[in-house]
Amino acid sequence: MKVAAIQMVSASNPDANLQTAHRLLQQAKAEGANLAVLPEYWSIMGLRDTDKIAFAEEPGNGVLQNFLKQIAQELQMAIIGGTIPLKSGDSSKIYNACLAFDRHGSQIARYDKIHLFGFINGEESYQESNTIQEGNDIVSFDSEIGKIGLGVCYDLRFPELFRNMGPCSLIVLPAAFTYTTGQAHWEILLRARAIENQCYVLASAQGGTHDSGRRTWGHSMLIDPWGKIINCLDEGEGVVSADLDVDVMQKIRTNLPALKHRRFTC
Template structure:
């Protein structure tokens, strides 16, 4: 299967972000891809404005209609790395001024939208222009329910950004059959330079799956800078393609036979002693 990771520099202008996404999706379709993955905060890079956007029903409905139409018309699966959700999966409204940070997957075969709500929230101090990040001020964590979906026969596990630092989630996704795990992200430049490639490669090797990290890049305002370097690693830890730090499309072919080759030669998951 051929996939495309779309690296962007999203900003606070929802309409401008959507226009850029549509243009890049059309470019990707010309390359014959089946699955397109967008980064975290793809349509709105502004934590303080997420609740306001989630409450605008007309915009939300228009966005979902547009993405569903693109998916069905173009015959591709589209993973929206994250988008603010006003409601929980059970239909209840998130209290206060927070939202759920949802990874949404649009299928070309139906109007159904698969959803994973970010579990781990980025409440940390970073030596950059922002200094302190506290996602829990704006985001309510999702249920402990790892999600794996079937994309034309390929089992795809869903995660978001800071999830990458918690290997138990990825082991659970693999136990549910994941062959490719997507990591849409907005990794800061400082943390990305230090850990992005190391963590992604480790998750691929230790779980013997394909991992694709789809990151934001560049400056989002005066102080916030993300790392870029969207990349895909094989189950053996090979770099199958990596972008630099500018908006671009990354194309990768996923051959699931590589997973079985790794498991046959080094069956590490069968050798586990602690579970």
């Protein structure tokens, strides 16, 4: 099975982002991908944190959800739609929602980001809890290669989230890591999650300087269950694609049955 991570440098104009996402998803399909993942905030990286609230959709209906459904049908490819803003019970906050669609355009999973990023470093400051309602449910779904687990960006720092999914064949992580934190921690955390869960990790990132001046780290990548980086795109928009080999994963789990050796559960 071939999978692809879409890397974008999303703008404050959703229409332009839709066009870019469409083009890059077509490229992923042309490269033979059966599943593609868009990054966090692929549809809008606003000039202000509150900008995304204006584009929040009711669950099940809206321009962004319809786009994901239709492009999955058009390309006959499973799509994990990074994150889009969905309405919450609080008009000042949205759910940062990751939606998965099968190749027929049917929604098969929804994950609302659980861990909300907070960071202060001089003039660089982020507080997602001001505009995002945290989710509560751990989400995974079955696929032809086994269970696929969903996380978003800051979730990467919380290994217990992924442990509570049970054994997965693939962990998918759409993200918009800042340049500061990404440079320090992105790769090592991704490789750690792959190694400790003995599964593939597919990370789809924002990677460049946005309208607001914010710079994201990029480095979308696919990592194998031994922690090896199979493919990576450092910066700028593009597609990272590669094949998953479930037999390789099973061999690693047989040779080093660490998952069976666990003595404590979350």
